[in-house]
Amino acid sequence: MTVTKSNIVAKTGNEAMAEAMRQINPDVVAAYPITPATEVVQIFASFIADGLVDTEFVPVESEHSAMSACIGASAAGGRAMTGTSSQGLALMAEMLYIAAGLRLPIVMADVNRTLSGPLNIHCDHSDTMMVKDSGWIQIFSENAQEAYDNMLQAVRIAETARLPVIVTTDGFIISHGMERIEILDDDEVKKFVGVYTPKHYLLDFDNLITLGALDLPDYYFEHKRQEIEAMINSKSIIADIGKEFQTKFGRGYELFETYRLDDAEAAIVAMGSTAGTIKVVVDDLRSKGKKVGLLKPRVYRPFPKEEIADALKDVKIIAVMDRSDSMNAQEGPVCLEVKAAIYDASTSLSIDPEHGRRVDKAKFRPILNYIYGLGGREIRLDDIEFIYNELFDALKGTDKERVNYLGVRE
Amino acid sequence: MEKLVEIRWHGRGGQGAKTAALLFADAALNSGKYVQAFPEYGPERTGAPVASFDRLSTKPIMLHSGVTNPDVVVVLDPTLTDSVDVTEGVLEDGIIIINTAKSPAEIKRELNITGNIRVFTLDASTISKETIGREIPNTPMLGALIKVTGILDFKEMLEDTKKKLEKKFKSKPEIVEGNLKAIERAFNEVRSQ
Incomplete structure (x- = not known):
């Protein structure tokens, strides 16, 4: 064109x-x-x-x-x-x-x-x-x-x-x-x-x-x-x-988009308009030497689980952002899919008679979930930076909550 | 214009704050810029305070959060300053343009604006009444914005607006004429401190 x-x-x-x-x-x-x-x-x-x-x-x-x-x-x-x-x-x-x-x-x-x-x-x-x-x-x-x-x-x-x-x-x-x-x-x-x-x-x-x-x-x-x-x-x-x-x-589309993910240590997974805001933060943190990246699922159904697990295989820690809650008393819907994808990529389907289930422990990574933006709650650059900082904190050994509600008053 | 420029428009529902933001973005687009324009969606009603926003850049704009620290603030209604803090978050070297018959010095004093923020005033209500025949301050304020910031080429913008208005008001050439005159007058009459 x-x-x-x-x-x-x-x-x-x-x-x-x-x-x-x-x-x-x-x-x-x-x-x-x-x-x-x-x-x-x-x-x-x-x-x-x-x-x-x-x-x-x-x-x-x-x-x-x-x-x-x-x-x-x-x-x-x-x-x-x-x-x-x-x-x-x-x-x-x-x-x-x-x-x-x-x-x-x-x-x-x-x-x-x-x-x-x-x-x-x-x-x-x-x-x-x-x-x-x-x-x-x-x-x-x-x-x-x-x-x-x-x-x-x-x-x-x-x-x-x-x-x-x-x-x-x-x-x-x-x-x-x-x-x-x-x-x-x-x-x-x-x-x-x-x-x-x-x-x-x-x-x-x-x-x-x-x-x-x-x-x-x-x-x-x-x-x-x-x-x-x-x-x-x-x-x-x-x-x-x-x-x-x-x-x-000239404009390419895949099942998901990765942004500066190749050598990233900390990655955020997020869908929709917030992904754009995250890219701005990624550029900013990268210019300060922090290895951060983004994975933006474009297609949620069908969920490209093997492909996403593969794209995330080298990151050390993951935050999944969910703009809705499943009311299941656990994670949001995107996080559950990402967790299932990484679980399946990290475990074998058969049991080794001598050693039991074959699990690739290196592939299991901490996954934090951030429920955000419900009812139009604004999401700002510093909210995203906060998440990356939490991920680096966790990499240094600080325990974090599995599920977090971003910017909510409690 | 290497960096992102952010503009906040203040008006009352019905005064055209949203339209002004859209018009400005469209004009910027035609000069080759990347743009965003969006209103603030609250309980908007005719007469209630509303805000709208522009983002302009020479590079693609990926940011999708609201504007909190604008480079420029445009106030369409002088009575708004009683109930809305129009200076909120404005960058230290930012610009405020207000529709008022008062001088920039008076406004600076009234709103207690200190530091390097520059204030400009324009009696856009009177101009619009004299040129368009109705109090529609948004088009003259567009002229003032372009004069003060130098973000867009004035002649290009005028041509662009003319084309758009001619399309919208095919059967009412006097509206097109009035609006263009309003923008031109604003360009010449905006007062600096």
Whole structure:
């Protein structure tokens, strides 16, 4: 892609996602407004009104209906998209499992906002985490540029993996923050996303199929196992499409991003907009000679566990930042995944008859968890520096808490 | 402009603090800068104190936290200084630009501003009433900001704003004309201490 001045624009995260949707030109968009995601579909609706897209817009009475309409449209053979946030995603939850179980490649923009109660409209990841086990691929975006690029890739990922995809941005921080982004030409996007040709669909009258039928104990498990297999296989699909995007447009995407991690002693794992703030601190501490790095999971579902464990294999200590809590009286959802990844990378599956279970003790590293930013609580540079300092403290022998609540008054 | 420049806008809901931040970022973008512009989301209502922010740099901006130590503060409403500490966190060599008919010396005294912080004033309310016909101080304050900081090229910015306003107010050329005149007057009338 040749970057011309007209390709460089200032857009909010919501505008960037709506712009991606305009260029994708889906067959159906069904949505219900909710702060802070309203603008995504509001702006998109104006594209329809202005005749810029051919999309059929379905203004529904609830998010449950929005997802139901998307399921219908996708099952019929169309490209269907929606956008929502927080309570809206919660209200969709029932239909999300159905969309994934029916293997419908719907793409959704979700602007991360906390779930009530108490009532709060600001950012955390509790909404997306609530549906982490629904069978949707989940892609987190650090900024408006990634939100735009991820939306474009999501269509291809969904249709190749035959699984629905959620692309998230951090509410207000990204959704309402205006940033410099580079957009592609309409033709380039059209070529990249291609024409959707589903293998099976309801309106294919020569090859009639049944969707959504009762699936009893004799076959339900096999069908679910296929869905699980699709999620496993989606890892390489996501990676390949990220590479193709880089080849074509110059901006590379992998399952996760590492930032100055190669020789790092202390690493933070964090998703979303905070990763950008962490990079600033990493640069600052590196200039002072401290070996720090960042690992930013881009794809939370499927969780790239072997790859992440491998990327973290040489660091001495890890802090995982979670912008939600699992209410499980232990760690947050990202930390649990990272711990499981490192446990599996450090232990064998068989027992040595003479020596017992083979454990690579060197691979077991201290992992601290930091729950942060709930309900939009601000996260500053010194908060991040504090975490790195705690990690170096622990490396010197000071015992730390396993789970920490960053900046909360107790 | 090697270092990151951070700007905080103070206004009342409805005065255009958010729009000003977005306009300024867009103009900076067109001069080749990396930008961020974002409002503060609180219980915003018409007339209630609100803030918005800009970040400008020659390099990509990765930071995603709020602005706490701005280089420049722009105050759209002079009555805000009674209830909001507009000087909060301003860098030691920072700049404050206030919409008021008062002189910078008077403001410095009233707000008890000491040290190297530089204060500028502009009667943006009067200018906007005379040029646009309504009290919309945000566009003239944009002109003052560019004059005082020298961050952007004034002529380029004026051209850019013209294009944007012409697109937005296709059927109302007088609004475009008034806004441009307001920015030009502000550029010439802003007072330094």
